[in-house]
Amino acid sequence: MEITTRSLWTLIHGMGFGALYLLACSGALVELYRFTTWSMPSEVTPRQASFLKAYLLAMVVMAWGAVLIGTYVVYPWYRATPPPGTVDLSMFPQRLLMSSPTTSGWHSLGMEWKEHVAWLVPISITMVAFVFIRYGRELRNHRQLRAAVLLFALASFFAAGVAGFFGAMINKYAPVQGGSTIQLSHGVEQ
Amino acid sequence: MTNGSGAAAILAAGVGSFALAVLAIAGDKSALVKTWLVFYKPTGALSGVTTLALVVWILTWGILELRWRKKTVAARTSLIALVLLGFSLLLTFPPIVDLF
Numbered sequence: 001m002e003i004t005t006r007s008l009w010t011l012i013h014g015m016g017f018g019a020l021y022l023l024a025c026s027g028a029l030v031e032l033y034r035f036t037t038w039s040m041p042s043e044v045t046p047r048q049a050s051f052l053k054a055y056l057l058a059m060v061v062m063a064w065g066a067v068l069i070g071t072y073v074v075y076p077w078y079r080a081t082p083p084p085g086t087v088d089l090s091m092f093p094q095r096l097l098m099s100s101p102t103t104s105g106w107h108s109l110g111m112e113w114k115e116h117v118a119w120l121v122p123i124s125i126t127m128v129a130f131v132f133i134r135y136g137r138e139l140r141n142h143r144q145l146r147a148a149v150l151l152f153a154l155a156s157f158f159a160a161g162v163a164g165f166f167g168a169m170i171n172k173y174a175p176v177q178g179g180s181t182i183q184l185s186h187g188v189e190q
Numbered sequence: 191m192t193n194g195s196g197a198a199a200i201l202a203a204g205v206g207s208f209a210l211a212v213l214a215i216a217g218d219k220s221a222l223v224k225t226w227l228v229f230y231k232p233t234g235a236l237s238g239v240t241t242l243a244l245v246v247w248i249l250t251w252g253i254l255e256l257r258w259r260k261k262t263v264a265a266r267t268s269l270i271a272l273v274l275l276g277f278s279l280l281l282t283f284p285p286i287v288d289l290f
Contacts, residue, residue, distance in 0.1 A: 115236055
């Protein structure tokens, strides 16, 4: 079982940071709502508040990790220009997708949407984390702030979902691969 | 607690998101702007779009935080931020971008 270094970086970007962020989002949305409504028992312990703050900070790290690795590590490999006369476009994912009308949409819609909308995620979640750390349960007394925080968190979930979905589909049709090969395990020869 | 600090962060996030969308459209529609936005060649214009959007976001946040941190500001600032966020989501959608 082996993987190339470029595939590994793509995995770290998409599964390591992106998918983890998506998973964490649902918990964040539920807890933010519970924490900042009057229905929550008043005996919220400092430990619970600290846990949610750490949770949100972890999401901030995941969001920035995903977009920075995606934009500055994986994307250059994706959009690399093949030398003139190249026939095999497997090492040039964008050109491979654009070479056929049946796959070009994955780039013209998928990547063109994903590469921009994904950046709304770290901006949104950084704001959410800041406001919650600053105000904590006091947010229940600021309805407009609370509503905005929840809606921005929801928007970040949507944006991350778009980026994750199209990232997975693009990598399915035109995987980013190359670089040195890492042996994960040695199979048994039949 | 006053709402100024929270409102500053929220409005700045809206402004930063909107700036990203506007810069992305500008880079897509103008070859000159696109060339100017190439801050890091392997990444292309995306490097400039995102870097400038982050600069707008952080600067806006810093200025608003300094001005509002001890104040109570109008509730509509959150609404404005949400409207900007909504436009950002729309304007990053390629079929909408193609309308320009």
